Amino acid sequence: MSTHDLHEPLTPAGADVLSRFRVDGKVAIVTGATRGIGLSIATTLARAGARVMVSSRKVDHVDAVVQALRAEGHEVAGLASNMGTPADAHELAARTVEQFDGIDIIVNNAATNPMFGPLQSATNEAFDKIFAVNVKGPLELCKTAHAIMVERGGGAVVNISSIGGVTPEAGLGLYSMSKAALVSLTKVMAQEWGADGIRANVICPGLIKTKFSAALWQDHAIADKVLGQQPLRRIGVPDDVAGLALFLASDASAYCTGGVYMVDGGYLT
Structure with missing residues (x-):
C-alpha cells in the first residue's frame, strides 16, 4: 500500500488552483498603503476581491487612495494611523471590524528610517x-x-521586511536590525498561531523604486553596485512585491507559513 492510500484522495493536478489566488470577500488591512509597495499591495488585493482597509499616517493621502479604489468599484475604507503608537494599531483593528465585520488578512508594510549612518x-x-x-x-x-481571525477560522499575516533583515546594509544599521526582528517575529507568529489557522510569512524586498528608497536608487554609485551584484539587472518596482503578497495572502499559499521570501532580483543569491 502506498502512502497515498492512507490519506484523502489527491486532487487532480491544477484543479481550481487559479481560483485560490482570489480573495473575494476577505477583509484585508494594509498599513503604509498610500504609496509605493503598500499602495500596490492594497490595489492588488482590492482588484482580487478583498475588502480593504487602507491605512497610513496622513489623512489626505488615505482619502485619495480610498476614492481612487472606490472609483474602480472596490469596497474599501481608510483610517489615518501611526503604527508607532499602540493605541492607533488597536483602533485600526477595531475600526476594520466595525466597517467590515472581521479581519482575514494583515499586511504590515508601514516602516520608518529616520537615520542613515553608523x-x-x-x-x-x-x-x-x-x-x-x-x-x-x-x-x-x-x-x-x-x-x-481565530473566530473567522484563521487568516494570513504578510510582513514586509527587507533584504537588510537578512544581511545588514551599510549605513542602515538600526533599520536592518528592526527588519531582522520583523523576520523573527514572523517566524514566532507562524509557530505559535499555526494551530489557530493563522499563517504568517515575510517578504524581503531588495532595491525597489519607491519614494522611501529614493536616496538609494537615485544614487548612481549605489544603484550600479546593486545592479552589478544581481542576476536580474534592473531595479524592482512595487508590483514585483504585490504579486507575491497576493499569493501569501490568498489560499494559493495555504501550506506556506513561517517563510522568508526574497524579492531582490537575485541580489542575495
Whole structure:
C-alpha cells in the first residue's frame, strides 16, 4: 500500500488552483498603503476581491487612495494611523471590524528610517522610533486581530521586511536590525498561531523604486553596485512585491507559513 492510500484522495493536478489566488470577500488591512509597495499591495488585493482597509499616517493621502479604489468599484475604507503608537494599531483593528465585520488578512508594510549612518551615531530617539513602527506596530496590530481571525477560522499575516533583515546594509544599521526582528517575529507568529489557522510569512524586498528608497536608487554609485551584484539587472518596482503578497495572502499559499521570501532580483543569491 502506498502512502497515498492512507490519506484523502489527491486532487487532480491544477484543479481550481487559479481560483485560490482570489480573495473575494476577505477583509484585508494594509498599513503604509498610500504609496509605493503598500499602495500596490492594497490595489492588488482590492482588484482580487478583498475588502480593504487602507491605512497610513496622513489623512489626505488615505482619502485619495480610498476614492481612487472606490472609483474602480472596490469596497474599501481608510483610517489615518501611526503604527508607532499602540493605541492607533488597536483602533485600526477595531475600526476594520466595525466597517467590515472581521479581519482575514494583515499586511504590515508601514516602516520608518529616520537615520542613515553608523551605529556610533545612532540615538536612543531614533532607535525607539524605528523599532516602534517597524516591529512593535506589527506586533500590536496582529495581537489585537488574533482573536478576530481565530473566530473567522484563521487568516494570513504578510510582513514586509527587507533584504537588510537578512544581511545588514551599510549605513542602515538600526533599520536592518528592526527588519531582522520583523523576520523573527514572523517566524514566532507562524509557530505559535499555526494551530489557530493563522499563517504568517515575510517578504524581503531588495532595491525597489519607491519614494522611501529614493536616496538609494537615485544614487548612481549605489544603484550600479546593486545592479552589478544581481542576476536580474534592473531595479524592482512595487508590483514585483504585490504579486507575491497576493499569493501569501490568498489560499494559493495555504501550506506556506513561517517563510522568508526574497524579492531582490537575485541580489542575495
